[in-house]
Amino acid sequence: xxxxxxxxxxxxxxxxxxxxxxxxxxxxxxxxxxxxxxxxxxxxxxxxxxxxxxxxxxxxxxxxxxxxxxxxxxxxxxxxxxxxxxxxxxxxxxxxxxxxxxxxxxxxxxxxxxxxxxxxxxxxxxxxxxxxxxxxxxxxxxxxxxxxxxxxxxxxxxxxxxxxxxxxxxxxxxxxxxxxxxxxxxxxxxxxxxxxxxxxxxxxxxxxxxxx
Numbered sequence: 001x002x003x004x005x006x007x008x009x010x011x012x013x014x015x016x017x018x019x020x021x022x023x024x025x026x027x028x029x030x031x032x033x034x035x036x037x038x039x040x041x042x043x044x045x046x047x048x049x050x051x052x053x054x055x056x057x058x059x060x061x062x063x064x065x066x067x068x069x070x071x072x073x074x075x076x077x078x079x080x081x082x083x084x085x086x087x088x089x090x091x092x093x094x095x096x097x098x099x100x101x102x103x104x105x106x107x108x109x110x111x112x113x114x115x116x117x118x119x120x121x122x123x124x125x126x127x128x129x130x131x132x133x134x135x136x137x138x139x140x141x142x143x144x145x146x147x148x149x150x151x152x153x154x155x156x157x158x159x160x161x162x163x164x165x166x167x168x169x170x171x172x173x174x175x176x177x178x179x180x181x182x183x184x185x186x187x188x189x190x191x192x193x194x195x196x197x198x199x200x201x202x203x204x205x206x207x208x209x210x211x212x
Contacts, residue, residue, distance in 0.1 A: 008031065025041045026040045046067050048067075049067035055171065056174070064077060064146060065077070076088065100127065144184075144185050153174055
């Protein structure tokens with residue numbers, strides 16, 4: 001006789017601790033109503049960004065940098081190798097942009113950068129822009145995703161192999177051969193409660209097997 005499969009309820013909550021020290025944000029992962037894992041997310045600024053990559057020391061994909069603005073709830077996302085050239089700007093105002101970090105004249109004069117306009121010549125630093133979507137009832141806004149097929153992991157001259165370097169990177173385990181790891185960015189207002197992130201990912205073709 002085949003036994004019925006047990007239903008597993010997996011959700012994630014965003015929390016903020018406001019104590020005597022600086023506020024700290026974090027995530028709590030719940031399985032069947034019990035806390036399974038918890039992660040503290042320290043404030044990230046331009047000089048000390050959050051660094052994240054898919055892979056392992058010695059073999060990895062691009063390292064991404066995420067940092068915030070001290071004076072506003074703006075978030076910036078950029079590849080470490082090209083952060084001096086372009087970035088994603090998630091502005092508090094709802095004006096979200098993919099833009100260059102330097103004016104066009106500087107970039108055109110650079111021997112290290114080649115600008116390619118697919119449809120028309122750029123007239124400003126903004127390559128593309130869009131408005132923040134309305135916040136769903138659960139309060140989690142899906143901002144963007146980085147999808148890394150396992151075939152994209154390579155040996156790299158800067159492999160972050162020393163203990164100090166490894167500690168300063170958030171390492172996302174690569175997916176099995178033939179699959180891809182997905183890193184998703186959300187904006188969430190603390191106190192909105194838990195969000196069924198696992199089922200939401202599964203409904204869109206993802207297969208969340210872990211948290212990072």
